[in-house]
Amino acid sequence: MNRSIIISCVLHTVIIIITAMSLPFLSKKPLDIPPIVSVELIQIAEKTNVPFAPKAKKIIEKVKEKEKLVSEQAPPKKVKKTKTKTVVSPDQKNKKVENQTPEAIPLPDKTVKKIKTKEENKQNPEKVDKEVKQVSEFEKKDLFDPNNIAALIDKSKEESAEVIKKNNDITQDQERNIENTGLTLSEEDALKAQIFGCWSIPLGLPYNENLLVRVKLKLKPDGSVTKTEILDHARMNKPGQGFYKVLAESALRAVKLCQPLRVPTTGYERWKELQLNFDAREMLEG
Amino acid sequence: MIKKIITLFLILIPINSYALIEVDITRGNLDPLPVAVSPLSIDEKSRKSFEKVLKKENIGEEISSIVENNLRTSGLFNPLSKEAFLQAPDIANLKPRFEDWNLIKAQALITGKVNFIDDKLRVEFRLWDVLAAKEMMALAFTTVPSNWRRVGHIISDKVYERLTGEKGYFDTRIIYVAEEGPKTQRIKKLAIMDQDGSNNKFLTLGNELVLTPRFNPASQMVTYLSYFKNLPRVYLLDIETGTQEVVGDFPGMTFAPRFSPDGKKIIMSFAKDGKSDIYTMDLENRLVERITNHPSIDTSPSYSPDGKFITFNSDRSGYQQIYIMKNDGSGVKRISFGNGLYGTPVWSPRGDLIAFTKLHKGKFYIGVMRTDGSGERLLTENYYQEAPSWSPNGRVLIFYRETKTNAKGEGFSAKLWSIDLTGYNERQIKTSTDASDPSWSSLLSN
Numbered sequence: 001m002n003r004s005i006i007i008s009c010v011l012h013t014v015i016i017i018i019t020a021m022s023l024p025f026l027s028k029k030p031l032d033i034p035p036i037v038s039v040e041l042i043q044i045a046e047k048t049n050v051p052f053a054p055k056a057k058k059i060i061e062k063v064k065e066k067e068k069l070v071s072e073q074a075p076p077k078k079v080k081k082t083k084t085k086t087v088v089s090p091d092q093k094n095k096k097v098e099n100q101t102p103e104a105i106p107l108p109d110k111t112v113k114k115i116k117t118k119e120e121n122k123q124n125p126e127k128v129d130k131e132v133k134q135v136s137e138f139e140k141k142d143l144f145d146p147n148n149i150a151a152l153i154d155k156s157k158e159e160s161a162e163v164i165k166k167n168n169d170i171t172q173d174q175e176r177n178i179e180n181t182g183l184t185l186s187e188e189d190a191l192k193a194q195i196f197g198c199w200s201i202p203l204g205l206p207y208n209e210n211l212l213v214r215v216k217l218k219l220k221p222d223g224s225v226t227k228t229e230i231l232d233h234a235r236m237n238k239p240g241q242g243f244y245k246v247l248a249e250s251a252l253r254a255v256k257l258c259q260p261l262r263v264p265t266t267g268y269e270r271w272k273e274l275q276l277n278f279d280a281r282e283m284l285e286g
Numbered sequence: 287m288i289k290k291i292i293t294l295f296l297i298l299i300p301i302n303s304y305a306l307i308e309v310d311i312t313r314g315n316l317d318p319l320p321v322a323v324s325p326l327s328i329d330e331k332s333r334k335s336f337e338k339v340l341k342k343e344n345i346g347e348e349i350s351s352i353v354e355n356n357l358r359t360s361g362l363f364n365p366l367s368k369e370a371f372l373q374a375p376d377i378a379n380l381k382p383r384f385e386d387w388n389l390i391k392a393q394a395l396i397t398g399k400v401n402f403i404d405d406k407l408r409v410e411f412r413l414w415d416v417l418a419a420k421e422m423m424a425l426a427f428t429t430v431p432s433n434w435r436r437v438g439h440i441i442s443d444k445v446y447e448r449l450t451g452e453k454g455y456f457d458t459r460i461i462y463v464a465e466e467g468p469k470t471q472r473i474k475k476l477a478i479m480d481q482d483g484s485n486n487k488f489l490t491l492g493n494e495l496v497l498t499p500r501f502n503p504a505s506q507m508v509t510y511l512s513y514f515k516n517l518p519r520v521y522l523l524d525i526e527t528g529t530q531e532v533v534g535d536f537p538g539m540t541f542a543p544r545f546s547p548d549g550k551k552i553i554m555s556f557a558k559d560g561k562s563d564i565y566t567m568d569l570e571n572r573l574v575e576r577i578t579n580h581p582s583i584d585t586s587p588s589y590s591p592d593g594k595f596i597t598f599n600s601d602r603s604g605y606q607q608i609y610i611m612k613n614d615g616s617g618v619k620r621i622s623f624g625n626g627l628y629g630t631p632v633w634s635p636r637g638d639l640i641a642f643t644k645l646h647k648g649k650f651y652i653g654v655m656r657t658d659g660s661g662e663r664l665l666t667e668n669y670y671q672e673a674p675s676w677s678p679n680g681r682v683l684i685f686y687r688e689t690k691t692n693a694k695g696e697g698f699s700a701k702l703w704s705i706d707l708t709g710y711n712e713r714q715i716k717t718s719t720d721a722s723d724p725s726w727s728s729l730l731s732n
Contacts, residue, residue, distance in 0.1 A: 182305075182307045182308075183307055183309070188309055191309055192309060192310075192311060192313075195309075195311050196311065196313045196314060196315065197315060198314075198315075199311060199313075199314030199315065200314060200315055200316075200317060200319050200393070201314040201315070201316060202449065202450045202451045203316065203362055203450055203681075203708075204362075204446075204447075204450030204451045204452025204679070204681065205450075205451045205452070206451075206452075206636075208638070216306070242451065243451035243452070246448070246449065246450065246451035247451065249415065249418070249422075250314075251311075252417075252418060253393060253415070253417045253418065254311075254314070256417040256418065257393070257417060270307065271307055273306055273307075274306070274307050274308075274309060275306050275307065275308045275309070276308075276309050276311055277308055277309070277310045277311060278311045278314075279310060279311065279312050280314070282312045282313070283312070283313055283314060283316070
């Protein structure tokens with residue numbers, strides 16, 4: 001009798017211990033997920049991308065909820081920064097590791113610090129603590145050891161990859177809502193403002209002619225242009241349309257000068273091909 | 287069966303298609319385009335030959351500085367400082383290192399080579415698109431060495447045309463009235479110079495009063511008014527040969543003879559029977575035809591570039607305003623309705639605008655308006671200025687301005703000024719004497 005009671009107690013204790021030990025892990029996992037990316041939600045929440053008709057109401061509500069959450073988190077630009085920096089740093093890192101020069105050392109420091117500020121801005125205490133701890137460990141142990149710096153970069157690479165993956169997940173969710181819609185107002189404005197600054201309009205064009213040049217672009221996720229195509233190419237060599245060639249060339253120069261274009265950080269599938277309609281008439285008539 | 291399954295399978299595959307996003311770019315910047323004008327390269331032998339003939343140490347540099355100066359004065363280009371250039375002229379002409387030119391923010395590059403071949407000047411030049419890393423144009427000219435300034439102007443015109451889409455205006459000349467002496471005993475001579483102010487020459491001696499020289503748009507012929515024994519006389523002058531011909535003596539007040547676009551007629555106004563009207567004269571048979579017949583004062587006629595319309599100013603509404611009519615005098619229509627007085631209308635060679643002088647509240651303005659009178663824009667304002675004349679491409683106006691020579695308001699000085707259609711790029715054209723009544727020639731190289 002006693003024996004069975006003891007066995008029962010031991011087994012119960014074991015179960016309680018296992019439960020006590022495993023539960024925190026279970027509870028921690030979801031904590032890892034939320035902080036990172038929601039950023040893009042701010043952009044997408046803007047009026048232009050609200051889908052029309054029956055689904056609209058639901059989606060607006062959803063988006064509003066998300067917006068509330070997000071507004072307390074990091075502003076969009078900062079995620080952009082981390083992304084690019086974490087992506088860039090491995091290359092630089094590797095180079096410097098090869099060289100094994102002392103100058104290589106400060107580099108991780110920089111990235112690490114930036115991660116720190118990013119996370120602080122996100123106002124997510126748990127996550128921030130973790131990151132900060134990791135950072136300080138790297139700082140202590142690895143700063144002067146190139147091999148370990150490489151390891152650090154690898155980790156940061158993994159992290160950034162994770163970030164991108166999560167970003168994409170979220171965008172895909174939203175893309176379901178805003179499928180086939182264009183850029184948001186702010187995305188479009190950012191892109192326009194950038195190209196306005198790069199486009200030197202040839203002033204000698206006859207403004208009573210059709211001054212529209214349509215340029216199709218293929219883009220990389222970072223906004224650099226892989227291919228440009230003038231859609232009305234045949235017009236360039238038509239007699240009496242010499243001005244069109246001048247205009248088309250100025251448009252291509254603007255695209256090249258502006259690279260990389262200020263494209264949204266997410267939804268690459270949406271904008272991997274873009275069409276820019278350069279129309280000089282407004283400026284020349286005005 | 288298998289086919290059906292495959293078809294069904296293909297249909298059921300979700301195809302995630304995205305409409306192509308279009309972004310409209312309706313604005314750009316009007317900043318001058320950064321251009322690098324690399325000095326034209328020259329080998330030592332040619333350099334020495336040119337030094338002997340032209341007394342110029344490095345003719346390549348001289349020509350490129352003409353190009354640079356022309357592009358800068360147009361206001362549409364910003365020639366970059368040569369000190370920033372990383373590539374030597376001779377290598378740049380063979381194959382520019384676009385990265386280097388990109389680094390100094392040049393968007394276009396001009397390179398070239400000068401050679402002395404058979405006592406002649408041979409200039410090759412190339413225009414490169416730095417951003418696209420490709421050649422946009424390559425041309426070569428051969429001429430007598432003394433023509434080196436014109437070569438610079440022709441290169442400027444070609445570059446201007448290739449980059450702006452309209453013809454240039456650098457290989458042109460300006461005829462004007464050179465003035466000397468006190469206002470009461472003014473000596474007025476006819477003078478001609480390149481559009482940049484160089485190669486100034488006097489065409490008359492100054493013993494007769496000369497007024498309003500005007501170029502023939504079709505050739506290098508000038509018509510002007512001169513007073514002979516106190517009677518106005520209209521002359522024709524061939525710039526190339528220097529031959530001068532009297533078109534006719536006209537009664538009373540005669541004003542501003544001007545050519546028709548085809549150069550076969552001249553149009554002017556003169557007072558007859560107590561009223562001033564507009565007349566044309568056929569240069570072949572010297573027949574004079576009256577175009578307007580109105581008791582008011584009609585003056586300053588100017589043809590549209592197609593010759594179908596005439597713009598002029600008239601006080602038939604009570605104040606001097608601008609009118610247009612068909613070339614036979616029918617369909618007279620007033621186009622200026624602003625406050626003040628409007629005069630000296632000149633139809634743009636492009637046909638889209640009419641330039642004018644406006645007097646309002648004691649100030650003179652040079653302005654432009656569309657041919658229907660809409661879109662009036664005043665480009666420049668001053669104490670006294672008038673007589674705008676268009677550059678052959680219709681982008682720049684030249685006019686003269688009188689200013690007081692000292693702070694007390696004593697004395698006066700008349701100088702030529704140019705302004706482009708934006709109204710921002712205003713420049714004085716340097717002349718050795720005072721100058722008035724400018725007229726811009728058509729392109730010499732056409």
